[in-house]
Amino acid sequence: SSSSSSNFDLKTYWGTLMTEINQKLDEAIPVKYPAGIYESMRYSVLAQGAKRAPPVMCVAACELFGGDRLAAFPTACALEMVHAASLIHDDLPCMDDDPVRRGKPSNHTVYGSDIAILAGDALFPLAFQHIVSHTPPDLVPRATILRVIAEIARTVGSTGMAAGQFVDLEGGPFPPSFVQEKKFGAMAECSAVCGGLLGGATDHELETLRRYGRAVGMLYQVVDDDKKTDGAIQMAQELKNKAKKELQLFDDDDDKYSEELVVPLHTFVDYAAHRHFLLPL
C-alpha cells in the first residue's frame, strides 16, 4: 500500500485538520473574568507554529477503524491542551528554564511563573472537561470516554510524561531511551491509542497503535535533535522500521482496513523521519 501514498497529499490532509483544530481550540478557551489566566492559556495553546501532530494522529487513528472524525475532535483538542500544559511547566525556571518556545517568549517569560503554573493547572482539567462536554454521546459510548480520560491522565502522569521530565532533570538508574520514550514517545502513543479507542479498535489493535505511536513520537524527536551521531542515525532507522512494521497489521487485511485510511499513518512515519514538506504555518 505504500505505493499509493504518493497519491496521498499529507500537506493538504494535515493542513485541513490543523485549520479545524485551531478553530475549535480558539472556541474552547473564550476570555472571561479573570482575563489574565485565559490569555495566558490561549497564548500557549494557540501559539503560531504548533504542528498539531497529536490531534492529527488521533483523528487518523479514529478514521482507520471507521470512526467519524467528529467523535475524535474533542479528544484531539484535549491532547493539545495537555500537551501545552506540560510544555508550559517544562519551560519554567525551576525546570528546563527555557525563555523561548517556538521562537516566541515562553509562557512564564510573558505572564510570570505564578500564572504559568496556574495556566498549566487549568489546562489539564479543561482537557478532560472538553472531552466530557463535547464528545457526541451518539457516536461514543460513555465507557469509552472513561477509557480515553484514563489513557490521557496516565500519559501525562507520574509514570508517563512527568516521569520523563523528572528523569531528564534529575537523572537516575534509567536507560537513555527512558526520557525519549516517556517525554517524547508518550504523547504520540496516547494520541494513536485515543484515536483507536474512539474509532472502536479492539485491544489487539490498540496495542499495535500503542507501539506504533511510541515509535513515531521517539523517531520525530531523534531526527529533530541536532546531534547527528551514528548512534542517533541508527536509532532513527530502527524506530522507522519498527513503526512501519506495526502498520503491517493494517496493510495485510484489505477487507477490514481501507487502504486509503492506512496511508496517513504511513506518511506520519515518513514525515517524522524526513520532514519532506513544510507545514502551512
Add this chain to the structure above:
Amino acid sequence: RSSSSSSSSSFDFMSYIITKAESVNKALDSSVPLREPLKIHEAMRYSLLAGGKRVRPVLCIAACELVGGDESVAMPAACAVEMIHTMSLIHDDLPCMDNDDLRRGKPTNHKVYGDDVAVLAGDALLSLAFEHLASATSSEVSPVRVVRAVGELAKAIGTEGLVAGQVVDISSEGLDLNDVGLDHLEFIHLHKTAALLEASAVLGAIVGGGSDDEIERLRKFARCIGLLFQVVDDILDVTKSSQELGKTAGKDLIADKLTYPKIMGLEKSREFAEKLNREARDQLLGFDSDKVAPLLALANYIANRQN
C-alpha cells in the same frame, strides 16, 4: 438553632470523622504505590499522606451515603478530591506563588524535594485524580454517572474553580478596600475554598445514585459550608491568640489580606456566618433525618470550631 443542634448531639461526629478519615487514609495509601521514578512518587505521597482533616473526602462519602450509596462506591471520588486539594496546596506553596516553608507543621513539598519535583508531583496528583476516578470507580456505577463526575471535578479545578480563586487572590494583594468589595472577596472564597467542597459533595451524590434535585441541594449545602468555613476562619484570625489557633494570629491583618471582618465588621461577619449555617441546613430538609446527622454535624463543626 438550639433545637437542631440537640438532634445532632446524639450523633458522635468526632468518632464518625475519625473512622471515615482512617478508611480514606488507607485508600489514599494504596492509590499511590511507590514505584519508579521513586522520588516523584515519594513527593506525591509525602504531601498526600501528611494528615489533614480529610474534610473533602469525608464530605464526599457522607453525601454518597445520604443518597443511598455505600462508602466503597464513593471512595475513588473521595480520594480524587483529596488528591486535587493536595496538588493545589503543593503548587500554592511554591516560591513563585505564596512562598510557604511550612504546611501542617512540616516542611512544604518543594522544601524537601525541590521546586521542580514539587511542580511535577502536583501535576502527577492532578492527573492521577482523573485516572483514579475514571478507572477505579465501581462498575456498579453507570459510566454516564462517572463521566458526569469527571466533568464536575474538572470544573472545580480550572478557571471556573480553584485556579480562578488563586489568580484573583494573587492579584488582590495590596488592593485598597475602597477598590474592592464583598463581591470580590466572595469570588475568591467561592472559587478557592467552596468550589472543591462543592465538587466533593456533588461527586459523592452523583456516584451514590442521587437524583438531580438531591445533587443540586447537596451542591448548595457544600457551597454554604465552604463560605462559612472562610468567614469563621477570618473571625478566628482577629479574635483568637496564636496559641489558641496553633498558627500565627492576626496574620491576615499583617499580610494586608482582605477579610470579612475588615469589610463588614466583626458583628456583621458573625451574623453572616449564622445565616450561612442556616442556609446550609435548610438544604438538608426533606432528607431522612437520621441520615443527615453527619452533614448537619459537619456544618456545626465548621461553624463552631475554635481553631
